[in-house]
Amino acid sequence: MSKVLVTGHKSPDTDSVSSAIVYAYLKNKQGFDAYPVRLGEVNKETAYALDYFNVEAPALADDEAKQDVEEVILVDHNERQQSIDDIENFKIIEVIDHHRIANFETRDPLYYRAEPVGCTATILLKLFRESHIDIPKDLAGLMLSAILSDSLLFKSPTCTDEDIKSALELANIAGVDTEAYGMEMLKAGADTSGKTIDELLTMDAKIFEVGNDQLEIAQVNTVDVADVLEKKQAITERMDEIIQEKQLSFFLLVITDILNNDSTIIAGGNENEKVERAFNVKLDDDTAVLKDVVSRKKQIAPVLVKEFS
Amino acid sequence: MSKVLVTGHKSPDTDSVSSAIVYAYLKNKQGFDAYPVRLGEVNKETAYALDYFNVEAPALADDEAKQDVEEVILVDHNERQQSIDDIENFKIIEVIDHHRIANFETRDPLYYRAEPVGCTATILLKLFRESHIDIPKDLAGLMLSAILSDSLLFKSPTCTDEDIKSALELANIAGVDTEAYGMEMLKAGADTSGKTIDELLTMDAKIFEVGNDQLEIAQVNTVDVADVLEKKQAITERMDEIIQEKQLSFFLLVITDILNNDSTIIAGGNENEKVERAFNVKLDDDTAVLKDVVSRKKQIAPVLVKEFS
Numbered sequence: 001m002s003k004v005l006v007t008g009h010k011s012p013d014t015d016s017v018s019s020a021i022v023y024a025y026l027k028n029k030q031g032f033d034a035y036p037v038r039l040g041e042v043n044k045e046t047a048y049a050l051d052y053f054n055v056e057a058p059a060l061a062d063d064e065a066k067q068d069v070e071e072v073i074l075v076d077h078n079e080r081q082q083s084i085d086d087i088e089n090f091k092i093i094e095v096i097d098h099h100r101i102a103n104f105e106t107r108d109p110l111y112y113r114a115e116p117v118g119c120t121a122t123i124l125l126k127l128f129r130e131s132h133i134d135i136p137k138d139l140a141g142l143m144l145s146a147i148l149s150d151s152l153l154f155k156s157p158t159c160t161d162e163d164i165k166s167a168l169e170l171a172n173i174a175g176v177d178t179e180a181y182g183m184e185m186l187k188a189g190a191d192t193s194g195k196t197i198d199e200l201l202t203m204d205a206k207i208f209e210v211g212n213d214q215l216e217i218a219q220v221n222t223v224d225v226a227d228v229l230e231k232k233q234a235i236t237e238r239m240d241e242i243i244q245e246k247q248l249s250f251f252l253l254v255i256t257d258i259l260n261n262d263s264t265i266i267a268g269g270n271e272n273e274k275v276e277r278a279f280n281v282k283l284d285d286d287t288a289v290l291k292d293v294v295s296r297k298k299q300i301a302p303v304l305v306k307e308f309s
Numbered sequence: 310m311s312k313v314l315v316t317g318h319k320s321p322d323t324d325s326v327s328s329a330i331v332y333a334y335l336k337n338k339q340g341f342d343a344y345p346v347r348l349g350e351v352n353k354e355t356a357y358a359l360d361y362f363n364v365e366a367p368a369l370a371d372d373e374a375k376q377d378v379e380e381v382i383l384v385d386h387n388e389r390q391q392s393i394d395d396i397e398n399f400k401i402i403e404v405i406d407h408h409r410i411a412n413f414e415t416r417d418p419l420y421y422r423a424e425p426v427g428c429t430a431t432i433l434l435k436l437f438r439e440s441h442i443d444i445p446k447d448l449a450g451l452m453l454s455a456i457l458s459d460s461l462l463f464k465s466p467t468c469t470d471e472d473i474k475s476a477l478e479l480a481n482i483a484g485v486d487t488e489a490y491g492m493e494m495l496k497a498g499a500d501t502s503g504k505t506i507d508e509l510l511t512m513d514a515k516i517f518e519v520g521n522d523q524l525e526i527a528q529v530n531t532v533d534v535a536d537v538l539e540k541k542q543a544i545t546e547r548m549d550e551i552i553q554e555k556q557l558s559f560f561l562l563v564i565t566d567i568l569n570n571d572s573t574i575i576a577g578g579n580e581n582e583k584v585e586r587a588f589n590v591k592l593d594d595d596t597a598v599l600k601d602v603v604s605r606k607k608q609i610a611p612v613l614v615k616e617f618s
Contacts, residue, residue: 107611110423
């Protein structure tokens, strides 16, 4: 049987890494020869979760990992620019995702399971139930971590009742206290003090295509927004360079305060008018605070995509 | 609550019409205000099934049906050019399908359920089971009809074990003999004797986009291939006109003999070289017989799409 790679998106977050590991496990139980991979460095939050539940990080999707591979399964994403660079060399046999569908095309029918829930792991829990396969304790811990990460401890508007119910069920299997574990994990990922400008801008960045425009939206969680804003001058300069290098139409950095659930945005490039219209705010020196905004998927990307359409 | 339309594809076949009716029923049971619609005339095969199980045809998706509608659910298709003409005016909240994904994009997350099985109705049967909702006898009959239609009585290579298992389960609920009912239904749709040229070319036609090329592939089932081929001169002339009118790159008519499961193709336009390469045949006066080829989705569209890529 040929190897199948299971991969999340570039700039992997806890859901992308965990879901790759967990779904590869499920596919192996179903008779596939599946291997989880990742498309970038493991971030500190994910490292905390992997360490806590004593699970190894997936291998990087390099040439060695891709050797003799013809088929891939995408988790937690579908858009081509967020996926493996040479995705056109592989047959995508499955997608498990909770995002909008865009810039995605196949030549053949496939299994595609998307649900408008807050986290891929919530869908994976259903797939385990439908397959009547038990979830090992450590993997339940990773799935719980993914839900807590994507939902910012159930505070994000993307979080559904099903995500909460799934998280509590998984916490039970994993044997951890949801609130206490969740806050420690988020804090591990939200320590921005030692981060370089490039790390801040690439840790969790996604590109969205709108017609011929490419919009990049990076997001960092922090417990100290002021600490990040101190580097604003250097951040905007680097954003403008990246816009040039990648030929982007626009770059937005979203700094999310995980303690009060507001976000501060820094707008790169020359699209401040569109940003002000999209969020109904006034930018002050390229910056504004968005009250109660924490979700790129639900509160940021859609309004920007609409503004650039 | 706002109205939700459930629609299959243009040139609707038995799966598109049945799945719209059946899924609207399921969504209503789940608390939605859902209405099935169709994007074209009901063909003779589908009319036979509706009449047999005494179910009304869905309304045409005209301005009246679309009044006050903001949300739609697509069944049995996803590609924009196969859907409602003004699909961009609606929010697509769900897709239930068994085709490749292409030319499809949403701004928001949605429920998307595609599986590589032979028929949408096979997926719907799962959704009924997952929701613990019983299937009424008449709707089970329509779902069975859809599977028998899409699978040409289980003879198509698109037909999976799951389709057969589902059909037998549905036949049991509907209380019909699968083989006897199936052959009568297929024959009702395969009577090409009274068909005009335009009917033959539009009854079951789909457009596939490949880069900037639009390929149209029409398919007719028949018990008398010779009867259709007698009109070949007029057919190719009309195909060339349609190519001009719609600015297509190519038009193929597939005449499928439901008794021996071979197909005869007639190639419109000037792409005979590509057709010969795609199917590894020699065209004789724009025509060739493809042995054991019955499936546009699995045996015809993919090789043509590849040839035009």
